[in-house]
Amino acid sequence: MSKGTLFDKVWDLHAVGTLPSGQTQLFIGLHLIHEVTSPQAFAMLRERGLKVLFPDRTVATVDHIVPTENQARPFVDSLAEEMMQAIEQNAKDYGIRFYNIGSGSQGIVHVIAPEQGLTQPGMTIACGDSHTSTHGAFGAIAFGIGTSQVRDVLASQTLALSKLKVRKIEVNGELPPGVYAKDVILHIIRKLGVKGGVGYAYEYAGTTFESMNMEERMTVCNMSIEGGARCGYINPDEVTFAYLKGRDFAPKGEAWDKAVEWWKSIRSDEDAVHDDVVTFDAAEIEPTVTWGITPGQGIGVSEVIPTAETLPESERAIAQEAYHYMKLTPGTPIKGTKIDVCFIGSCTNGRLSDLREAAKFARGKKVAEGIKAFVVPGSERVKQQAETEGLDLIFREAGFEWREPGCSMCLAMNPDKLQGDQISASSSNRNFKGRQGSATGRTLLMSPAMVVAAAVKGEVADVRELAKKSVAP
Amino acid sequence: MNQVQQISGRGVPVIGNDIDTDRIIPARFLRCVTFEGLGKQAFADDRVQASGQHPFDLPQYQGANILVVNGNFGCGSSREHAPQALAKWGIQAIVGESFAEIFFGNCISIGVPCVTATPETVQQLQKLLQEDPQVSMTVDLEAMEVHCGDFPASVSMDEGLRQMLVTGTWDNCGQLINYVEQIKATASKLPYLHWDPATASY
Numbered sequence: 001m002s003k004g005t006l007f008d009k010v011w012d013l014h015a016v017g018t019l020p021s022g023q024t025q026l027f028i029g030l031h032l033i034h035e036v037t038s039p040q041a042f043a044m045l046r047e048r049g050l051k052v053l054f055p056d057r058t059v060a061t062v063d064h065i066v067p068t069e070n071q072a073r074p075f076v077d078s079l080a081e082e083m084m085q086a087i088e089q090n091a092k093d094y095g096i097r098f099y100n101i102g103s104g105s106q107g108i109v110h111v112i113a114p115e116q117g118l119t120q121p122g123m124t125i126a127c128g129d130s131h132t133s134t135h136g137a138f139g140a141i142a143f144g145i146g147t148s149q150v151r152d153v154l155a156s157q158t159l160a161l162s163k164l165k166v167r168k169i170e171v172n173g174e175l176p177p178g179v180y181a182k183d184v185i186l187h188i189i190r191k192l193g194v195k196g197g198v199g200y201a202y203e204y205a206g207t208t209f210e211s212m213n214m215e216e217r218m219t220v221c222n223m224s225i226e227g228g229a230r231c232g233y234i235n236p237d238e239v240t241f242a243y244l245k246g247r248d249f250a251p252k253g254e255a256w257d258k259a260v261e262w263w264k265s266i267r268s269d270e271d272a273v274h275d276d277v278v279t280f281d282a283a284e285i286e287p288t289v290t291w292g293i294t295p296g297q298g299i300g301v302s303e304v305i306p307t308a309e310t311l312p313e314s315e316r317a318i319a320q321e322a323y324h325y326m327k328l329t330p331g332t333p334i335k336g337t338k339i340d341v342c343f344i345g346s347c348t349n350g351r352l353s354d355l356r357e358a359a360k361f362a363r364g365k366k367v368a369e370g371i372k373a374f375v376v377p378g379s380e381r382v383k384q385q386a387e388t389e390g391l392d393l394i395f396r397e398a399g400f401e402w403r404e405p406g407c408s409m410c411l412a413m414n415p416d417k418l419q420g421d422q423i424s425a426s427s428s429n430r431n432f433k434g435r436q437g438s439a440t441g442r443t444l445l446m447s448p449a450m451v452v453a454a455a456v457k458g459e460v461a462d463v464r465e466l467a468k469k470s471v472a473p
Numbered sequence: 474m475n476q477v478q479q480i481s482g483r484g485v486p487v488i489g490n491d492i493d494t495d496r497i498i499p500a501r502f503l504r505c506v507t508f509e510g511l512g513k514q515a516f517a518d519d520r521v522q523a524s525g526q527h528p529f530d531l532p533q534y535q536g537a538n539i540l541v542v543n544g545n546f547g548c549g550s551s552r553e554h555a556p557q558a559l560a561k562w563g564i565q566a567i568v569g570e571s572f573a574e575i576f577f578g579n580c581i582s583i584g585v586p587c588v589t590a591t592p593e594t595v596q597q598l599q600k601l602l603q604e605d606p607q608v609s610m611t612v613d614l615e616a617m618e619v620h621c622g623d624f625p626a627s628v629s630m631d632e633g634l635r636q637m638l639v640t641g642t643w644d645n646c647g648q649l650i651n652y653v654e655q656i657k658a659t660a661s662k663l664p665y666l667h668w669d670p671a672t673a674s675y
Contacts, residue, residue, distance in 0.1 A: 022633030039506035079504035130551040146553035146579035156649035195545040255668035439518035
């Protein structure tokens with residue numbers, strides 16, 4: 001059993017008591033809601049005649065169904081419009097802070113909470129969205145929940161949960177050029193599997209994570225769930241504090257000093273006990289691309305799509321399913337795979353540093369003919385800052401469309417969808433069958449820089465080669 | 474809440490590891506403000522791809538109420554729409570090799586037990602259901618056994634959660650709101666609620 005980890009400390013502090021089932025009743029410090037998984041929860045509250053116990057600890061926005069082109073109301077999609085009206089009404093009825101479109105602060109829920117300083121170390125954070133693990137980047141215990149649990153948090157600000165084990169994933173060393181946080185997490189999932197993390201919280205430790213900025217750390221923690229771990233976190237440090245300082249909801253003045261002191265105290269102890277420890281070397285990680293239908297089916301861009309014989313017995317059936325669905329041939333290089341659509345955005349890679357990095361490679365280049373390429377900023381603030389820096393112009397000049405903020409084609413609940421069996425190079429988090437809006441659509445996950453490389457070449461390409469050509473004379 | 478002790482009826486096998494919640498209910502069907510009507514959309518895209526041969530479409534499995542699945546079932550998105558869609562199609566219990574955590578919790582929240590069995594047991598159950606779709610099947614949460622015709626096997630589930638289902642106390646919401654005083658006491662210990670002016674009074 002783990003002892004002295006950040007997870008243990010935060011868990012214990014938030015434990016209200018032990019329920020008859022043996023589960024812990026855990027206080028939720030910050031509850032984030034969006035339009036897709038909350039309307040039924042409010043309906044259940046109304047049915048039971050319950051109120052929201054701590055309305056100040058729930059924050060709402062809209063992201064999943066938001067169109068990224070025409071945002072005029074009412075939305076063209078009447079179902080999406082109905083969901084918009086439901087969250088507007090619920091936020092109003094229950095006195096919940098709501099960042100609507102046009103507020104200047106709307107965006108993907110896992111982008112806006114950190115950027116406003118709502119997400120802080122030592123908190124428990126829940127949201128009806130599996131990528132809530134993102135917030136673990138701050139040293140929070142953050143996880144996704146279902147709609148009945150959204151109801152539970154609204155009604156009681158608590159959840160009934162069983163404590164997780166803690167696995168320390170240590171990555172040390174400097175990342176080679178062209179290798180990003182996205183590649184690190186894709187590599188970890190490839191090695192530990194898509195269900196390797198079930199029952200665990202992942203604690204990411206080591207010099208590689210220590211030298212990442214907060215947005216890179218968010219990319220890593222974001223995809224913990226793709227490895228089966230409901231939450232993943234990084235111990236808070238000076239990078240965390242520097243990021244938080246001055247943000248809207250960060251403590252101010254005297255409270256700031258107290259906060260930093262407390263945040264330091266909740267870090268995993270030097271002699272903390274983890275249930276499991278796994279170690280990787282950053283130097284081994286390549287720009288990584290998925291070739292299959294689970295995020296664990298990833299390979300380095302210079303590798304070939306694995307043949308069934310080279311895979312462990314347990315992975316062969318899903319590999320066969322993937323070859324068939326993806327229409328890719330085992331034994332052939334992933335590099336050179338023709339693509340149709342390029343998507344930069346999502347809660348994984350839709351932040352300012354992602355757009356800056358992508359723009360660096362897009363500058364002065366052209367999207368290959370016949371490729372649809374678009375950039376969806378993670379939030380209104382990200383969009384505004386990117387425009388201030390002229391990133392939108394770089395993208396537009398290169399042939400990318402520049403859109404309004406939202407989840408967009410990560411899950412294609414809005415009009416942004418693949419058509420037929422189109423294949424996308426995507427900076428998002430899931431390559432599941434049908435994920436990007438077409439039942440036969442195909443997704444290759446990669447870093448935003450790699451998406452740009454794919455857009456420019458019209459096929460999967462190695463960003464390190466593009467970089468060589470970008471070097472100014 | 475009703476006691477969930479024994480689910481009897483017929484089984485339906487859905488074969489494959491890592492079947493994610495996007496496959497159980499594609500995202501476009503989440504454009505709704507109630508869970509009504511999701512049953513028809515369960516496995517929608519997989520069913521189209523299988524051209525009528527998906528178990529949820531085959532006539533011999535219509536009316537089945539026990540789903541038998543393989544490893545890491547329900548991975549991916551936290552959407553409760555997934556278990557809701559299965560439940561509305563008619564599923565009352567799921568037997569699998571393993572389940573993704575959020576999906577598992579969502580099932581318990583709506584009173585649908587997910588029990589695990591060894592890969593050999595699950596594969597045997599799937600084989601029996603393919604050979605004789607009409608065979609009677611029971612998931613017994615009191616004996617922690619599954620019966621498929623003459624084939625018996627033991628199944629597992631967290632003991633506390635099993636108790637909740639068996640005794641009809643699986644409504645978390647009803648329990649959690651009983652402890653408002655304790656909840657407030659816990660909140661008062663949390664440093665970060667004190668330095669947020671909006672919540673300093675808690």
